[in-house]
Amino acid sequence: MKIGDIANKTGFSIETIRFYEKQNLVKNVGRHINNYRDYGDEQIAQLVFIKQCRNIGLSNKEIKILQSHLENPQSECGEVNQLIASALKKIREQLKLLHETELQLNYLNSLCNHNGASHECGIMNELRTTRHF
Amino acid sequence: MKIGDIANKTGFSIETIRFYEKQNLVKNVGRHINNYRDYGDEQIAQLVFIKQCRNIGLSNKEIKILQSHLENPQSECGEVNQLIASALKKIREQLKLLHETELQLNYLNSLCNHNGASHECGIMNELRTTRHF
DNA sequence: ATTGACCCTATATTTACTTCAGGGTTTATA
C-alpha cells in the first residue's frame, strides 16, 4: 500500500505520516523497488492507535510510552494509569481556563457592536484598563 | 527601571520581555549608559495590555492589530469587533473539543486502577480497539 | 512523448517562547 492510500484510509496527511515515521511513531515501514514507502496492516494499526491517543490530547512523547506498553505486554500498567490520570487533570485545568476566557471574551463582545473610532470603543477601553496589578 | 524590575512588576519573565521587544510588541525601550535596557510607564502599559490580550487567548499577531488601534485612536473599531467575535468562536470550538476529550479520558480512567500486565489493562485494550474506521 | 498524478529527500517555516554559550557590570561582603 502506498502512502497516499494509507493517508486516505487513516485520515492523516501524507506529510504527517512521513513525519511520524521520522519520529519513530510509525515503524517497520517497507519500501517498494522504486523506493516508494510500502505500508501494511501493522502500520494501519499503529496509525489507528496514534489517532486514539491524539483524540485524548496526548503528546507524541506520551504516545511513545503507551506504544512501549503495547510492545511489552508483560509490563505493569501503572504507568498507563498515571499517564491517563494526569492527562485528565491537565484537560480539566485547560477547561477551567478556557471557561474563564470564554466569559471574558463574551463580556468584551458585548461592549461594542457598532463601527466607531477605536478610542471610543468599549472593547479597547476595557483592554486598555489596568487590572490584576 | 531595569528588566528584572519590570519583570517582577508585570509577571513576565525577563526572556519573554526581551522576546516581545524583538517581536516589536514592546516598544521604545531606552538604554542606560551601560547598555542595560531602561523601562518606564509606557512599557508597563504595553505589557499590561499584552497580558490582558493573552488572558483572552489572542495570538501575538492579533495583539499587534489591537495595538495599532491603540496607536491610531481614529481608526474604525470594526476590526476589533471582528477579532473578538472570531476569538470567541474559536474558544467555543476548543471548549467543545475539550469537553469530548474529557469525557473519553474520564471513561478510560475508569477502566483500570490496579497494577497488572499491560496486555490485560482495560485502558490499553480500549486504546488498541479500532474505532472511527 | 508528454501530461498529470504520485512519490522521494532535505530544508525551512510556523508559534511563542525557553535555553544556552560566552561574555560584561554591579553590588555585597570578607
Place this chain on the structure above:
DNA sequence: TATAAACCCTGAAGTAAATATAGGGTCAAT
C-alpha cells in the same frame, strides 16, 4: 581591595507538532 553573587547583554539553537517548499524521480494514460 578582592572576589563572588547577582544581574545584564547578544546571538544562536532548541522545543512541539506539524506544514510548506524546493528540486527532482516515477508511473499511468493519452
